[in-house]
Amino acid sequence: MNDLGAGFGYLMKGQRWVAQHGRWFGFGLLPGLITLVVYAGALVGLGYGADDFVAWATPFADDWSSPWIGLLRTTLTAFVFVFGLFLAVITFTAVTLLVGQPFYESLSEEVERSEGGEVHESGLPLWRELWISARDSVRILVRVALFGIVLFACGFIPVVGQTVVPALGFCVSGYFLTQELTGVALQRRGMVLKDRLPLLRRRRLLVLGFGVPLVLSFLVPLVAVFLMPGAVAGATLLANDLVDADEGPAPGPDGAATTEQWAA
Template sequence: MSDLGAGLRYLGRGQRWAFGHGRWYGFGLLPALVAFVLYAAALTALAYGADDIAAWATPFADDWSDFWRDALRVTFAALLWAAGLALAVLTFTAVTLLVGDPFYEKLSEEVEKSEGGCPPGSDAPWWRQLWRSLLDSLYVLGRALLFTVPLFVLGFVPVLGQTVVPVLGFCVSGYFLAAELTSVAMQRREIPVRERLALLRARRSLVLGFGVPLVLCFLVPFVAVLLMPGAVAGAALLVRDVADGHRDAPAAVPPPAQQASPAHPAPPHLPGPPRR
């Protein structure tokens, strides 16, 4: 529970930092605004076409009674739109970070400088860093879909689909949303994407405490845009805890070869030949 609270505090600290630095807050709003317009258009189109997609996907229900056919297709359409919304939440951050890579890189650097030091980052050209960010985001999205797709199917199970599945869905979305947001500061430290996910997995409660409240806020229209600069700032603060604390931890020192242990007692001391 303490880690959950710590994750929420990082989110709050990031928002306070962003709102307290008006220039950088406005700097971080622009990419999020562009991505929001694109996603709003896509979700609106999905809402208008969900009924037709549901009818196309369930031809076997054409001969059912009106009540059961309509119930199935309304449920399918609602779950389809909910899955689209969940996918939008998962990918909104990745797309926004790609669109605004130079913006959020500078914002994240400023946050770390204000906290007492910032890693120098990579000397690679910007296009190579952008390509690497795209590949890393696709990898994270692929891992997220391994959980999201089964949860979508389980959503059709009565009771379970209306209680447990939504909670698990928010946890999955929050976890991978935090993974995307922390990628800016993690890349600056040259941490590969698999190692990043391992670091976050070791502090799962902390990551959920940061990501799940943010997902819930992102469900409110336009709030994602307003909170995005602070989310990047909070993620930079979280990385200073998760990544730097892990890498600075002292490695275990093996015992000296000559040190005795219960399993390998030291050989008895034998006197040498007498000196003359």
């Protein structure tokens, strides 16, 4: 259980770091603001259109008597919106990291520099870094979508669907959110997704301690934007300590990852 507290500690360290480096905090806000505008529009559209979608998807209930038709469609509409919100929380980070790749790379490097550690560089051109980041993000999102479908279906189970399933949803979201955020620092070490997953699995409670509080805070409007710079800083500290405590991939002679480490 100590790892839960330690994971939360890394999140707080990251927020303190950006609070002490105001220029980098402002620098890291820009990608989140851009993504927020897009996602806010999408969620508003979902809020207006979810009931029409549910009515279209449940034609078999058109002849049901009141209150059963209303109860069914109201419940399904709520689940559709919650599912959309669940995906938004996860994909927000992926899209923000993709949009802000140059911003967060620089922020992560500055965290390492200020902490007196080695500043890692991938040695790859920006287009290649963006491709790797996008590819790994898609792979993570596929996993998230599969878990989301299962949890969505389990939401119809009485009692369990209203208690256990939401808690599991936050844990799943937090776990994958941490995978995304630590990817900024670990990718610069030459670690693609298949290298990062075993590293994080060995410290699941640490990962959850970092990610779950962040997911919960992201549910508050605008909070995600303001916490993203500190989340990247904290994830950098967490990732570097995990690699230092484990066997990481060996760098090439110029400090960059070898060709084999970057293979798909």
